[in-house]
Amino acid sequence: MGEALSLKADWLLPVTGPPIKNGELQIAGGRISALSSVEKIKSSSGTVVIPGLINLHSHLDYSEAPFLKNAPLFDWIERLVATTRQWSREDFERSAAKGAAEAILSGTTFLVDSSYTGQSALAMHRVGLKGIVGLELFGVDATSAAPVFSHWQKRMEELEQELQRLQKATGSESSWSTDDKPIELTISPHSLYTVSPELFRLAVNWAKDRKKFVLTHLAESPQERAWTETGHNRLDSYLRTVLPGPAEEAAQRADLIKNISWKGRGLSPVESLAAEGCIGDRLIAAHCVHLGADDLGILHQAGAAIAHCPRSNRNLENGRAPLEQFLYRELKTGLGTDSLASTESLSMLDEAKALVQVLTEAGIFARDEAQQLALRLITIDAARAAGADDRIGSLAPGKLADLVVLESTYEDPKLKEALMQDGDRVLDGLFNGAFRVRDVYVEGRALVKNGILENPVQKVAG
Template sequence: MSQNAPQTIDLLIEARWVVPVEPHDVVLEHHAVAVDHDCIVAVLPIAQARTHYAPQERVELGEHVLIPGLINTHTHNPMTLMRGLADDLPLMVWLQQHIWPVEAKVIGPEFVRDGVELAVAEMLRGGTTCANENYFFPDAMGATYRKLGFRAVVGLPVIEFPSAWAKTQDEYFERAGETHDSFRNDALIRTAFAPHAPYTVSDESFERIRVLADQLDIPVHLHLHETAHEVEEERKKSGLRPFQRMQKLGLVNDRLIAVHMTQLTDGEMAACAEAGVSVVHCPESNLKLASGFCPAEKLRKAGVNVAIGTDGCASNNDLDMFGEMRTAALLAKAVAEDAAAFDAGFALRAATINAAKALGLDETIGSIEIGKQADLAAVRLSDLETQPLFHIISQLVYTTGRHQVSDVWIAGKRKLAARELVDMDTAGILARTHAWRERIAAI
């Protein structure tokens, strides 16, 4: 090959706009992203890209913006099969009288597999390329995500009552270790400890989790301060707020992914910032269950890493990260009484690079940068509903719908092509979903 010959690469994506997220608030016009194997090797103007590279595949997106794949930082994706099952109920009634009783009768590897498949199809069609998962049968979840080529952090559940997954405390930890080992070297699947919540997990279990999370170098994914009731019950029981109890047990550190966090003092927010805690804001689930309002803007100003998640489809009722970004931004403004709060650029960060940081994956995904994995989503902005275009990032957050996602790649592999799922049996997914609907409705 001569000195000036173009370099052969796997893929060149040419877009009207590229929003790399890093650097912050930058919009690159008429740029291309060069991908070889599973990594981004260059981000440069289209004219230069055509001179420098000879791609095996060229994708031209003349009316699109290319963004990092969105990251759903808190999900219970098997529960997608319970979408709409018990709506318009408060959290504990919803959980104890409806969700847990149904789960007890249907939960198992098959339910988990089919729920994850349905969720992956929905997430891909909405530009999401990674999920932080929290549910039972993490072995089945991880195997399903791996089969589908979807990136996930799979939670290793710990709770103080018997379930179909484990009967005793020791069995929860034994199975957690086995599941972690089975995905130790996987390219797409990572693990995290997923103790359910302070009110369902003992001090002894939390102490074991703290030691093991350090040893295994994995995060701890925990529902925390979800409701005022939770905080008050813990205070009556132990004399401490749940966050104080986690501090006492050594869990408040840079491994903690604290989900919901609707009830916080200024001191607790400062402690989160100092310790490097990541907070996952789930605005639509919190609104639907009337759980309270996460002080997202105060957390941002305090220097806390704030990410966004949908929660599960049984309490949201979708996995739409575009909708979640918009709701997060709007709700934060109302809570802060500040129209400039949680601006569009920050909302996009909360669904990309901040989420990646929460999962310990910010060196791998979350932005369009050389050396990172090619997890990418193309969003068509030519629709009447997104015209005229003045500010691309604002339009992404405040106007764009997930139906405008046209193409998605994970680790350089196409997963959605012109709105069509690649290598997924859509008819089979729908058939299995209908069968689960009939089974659950009969309970």
């Protein structure tokens, strides 16, 4: 764990409390021990300390996949599958490593990731990120649910062993984090259109028995909703394109797709999952853009959480999720970036900035209200959605010292002084490029210093 230290900054933004001018934050034993305001700093350092940022939905595995913008979702997925199907293990390892580095360099300290290969978990450990990684599960053939799930369990056991070996090799299993499991491995049934009801239930029951989260994509596109309600055939054509198998079995696969039981039942995607008993308080559902009249009530009653991805929703032409309704219903909600194949960066500040723009242009919130909300959605609200708000998400005594030091990008001393005059200007500066990420701490240990990634694994091992 990190040694005792004290950080001084022009401003501390606790998120759950008022901004503290001329602030001092003390760390002991990897946790925040005190917050206070000190005598006026002689000259502005242009620094602000905020909680470590939380990304509620990503796919680090695809960080080196081509970025495609303004492509309908299923056109995009078909291209992504065609590209990554040719990748080797080393390709996925390199891609996940790129994403993990970008995430922490942009201020993320906790990440919820759905991983096709499991490489995300290993990449996160290597840079010191904490979070939840769901090993993805696929399988539309209901008759094969049991053997497919058994194969997934074997993959999960192998991933757990590989992560444990990596932790032990670096000496970090016991000394790196006060969390029992800084990276929690769980299950991620990809979506209801790629996972049969029978297989989805196996996934949910597995997670329930172990008190783990379930990560999935839900109600992301209009085509998904049309498919479950009326049997719209765009998803059928997508499945015919991406399902593996020899050409001579194409007719058999087409028959399988034709008889998938999710589709054409007159139910929304949310209603479809609920009908199978697959929505609970450990579900983190990404996107939730195209919802039926009763869907928010179903999600709220179950205690499910939503990962809202405004940039990915825009780039893949899925529209705007009804965030204001999530808030009205008091649904657990945080922001996610999705992958670098569908969004411009893994920066949560960039994601929050995009959200502020969407909310203000639509006239849903005033700019200052949108900014305050956006900051919460990448800190304390996201922590709550991930079941970690007792440990992270705000600056408060007793919480883990996961935090970010931001530095003003203004070189002119007068502009810098003006920026740091009051908390409202500082908050506005977070969303207009007035700051850069300088340092990132996880449990009091500096993982990024002056914008350069440290190697926490080597340091612990050494």
